[in-house]
Amino acid sequence: MGRHTRAILAGLGLAGLLLAAGPAAEAQADAGPVDADVQMQFLHPQVAPGRQFHFYLLTHLKSGTLSTFRGLVHLPEGMTYVPVVERTCEPTSANKREIACRPDSQSLTVQVADDVPVGTRLTITATADIGDAVDTHPEDNTARQEVLVKPGADWSVKWTGPTTPVQPGSTPVTTRLVVTNHGQEADLPFILTSGPGDYPRQMEYYGKWDKTCGIATEGNGLLCRPTTPVPPGGTITYTFRFKVYPAALGKEQRREARVSSEFPATEPDINDNTTTLVVKVADKAAQPTGKPTSPATGGAKPTSAPTTAPGDHLADTGGAGTGSALTAAGAAAAVGGGLLLTSRRRRRSH
Structure with missing residues (x-):
């Protein structure tokens, strides 16, 4: 027997041992009783026809171990499961009324048909799927919830x-x-x-x-x-x-x-x-309105205020005092020039 032949036979022997040990290991993992529990939680078990509602499915093992464990949900006629992106629950039937979910807490969305009569009570059933294992408390392996089809506030x-x-x-x-x-x-x-x-x-x-x-x-x-x-x-x-x-x-x-x-x-x-x-909102801000001038008493005509030429609003720039001073200085210069001219003419006449 050659070296390569002995190596192949040795490998086959090892594979045979692994195959023989596999089922035993799996059986050992599922050996012994388990205690599974399933619950459903509803915010309010009432829905209007044609609307969707949500509920939570809680499936877990209180004790024991299982290689395969999941929660199963059965919806009555008039309800269908609405799949979500997370795919933690998936429909197992064409009519989407049978759903299989991973253990722990899962959220499910359910659509109610438009033609379900008002006042109908539909029952949802959830089951903990433990396969062939034995449950020490089988009474909590199944949960049921009745949902009332009736409109509320609008x-x-x-x-x-x-x-x-x-x-x-x-x-x-x-x-x-x-x-x-x-x-x-x-x-x-x-x-x-x-x-x-x-x-x-x-x-x-x-x-x-x-x-x-x-x-x-x-x-x-x-x-x-x-x-x-x-x-x-x-x-x-x-x-x-x-x-x-x-x-x-x-x-x-x-x-x-x-x-x-x-x-x-x-x-x-x-x-x-x-x-x-x-x-x-208005396009422009409102402009303040000026105070009306009170008419003069005693029948006298009101005098109109002198107009100011464009560009002469010195008071608007904060130079009101300077403008008054400049005006007074100009007037004084004009008067002084007139007096000087008169004085010179009188001297020439002598």
Whole structure:
């Protein structure tokens, strides 16, 4: 037997040993009982027909080890899974109602069909997939959640301000933001407004605002949160004032506002949840008006002030005192010259 033949046989023997040890090692990894757990978490198990909602799937092993472990979700008819880029969960059926997810915490987005009747209750089922392993507490391997298909609050928002161009200055611009609930349930809305983004500053919030509003963490705007639910058909009104700066001359100032529900999935129509405030600023700053001259009393005609020739506004340049002195000096020189000329003529006559 040659050297190369012995080397090949030795390699085959080592490979055989590895193949023989493989299944045993895998069986050892899955040996023993396990304790798996699956849960679902919902912000609010209610959704309007045609809308999407989100929930969390939590799948983990309390004890034991498994080479293959995942969470399975079954959606009822009328619901479909919406895949995401992360691909931590993937549909395993053509109708996208069966989903397999990695362990730990995963977020799922589900679409509800438009034709699901209002009042329908749909049940979602989640299962911990442990294969052939034995679970010491199988009662927590399955979780179910019922979702009610029913519209909730339905918001609209409108922000109005001056209808004519405004002037920059100390007088603030007053605007009003009105939020209306057109839906079937009372709710607490969130109102978010945009803030100034221009430099130099052109228009900023002025004075105090409603006590339910505060500075938003994004956008330099305001976040308002009413303290009591707004009933169906009810409205709330916010008054916001702005200071307009000279840098805004000739420019439109825009601020946006958005309203959202405490439970967004229950709102049937979100197309009217945003509004834009438009404040037009005049092209030129207002010129100060002069004080009218009081008419003379006693029937005398008022005397008109002498006009000044162009270029002679010395007072406008800060030289008012110098101009008066120069005028007086010129008058004195003229008078002195006249006296000198008269004196000379008298001497010649003698």
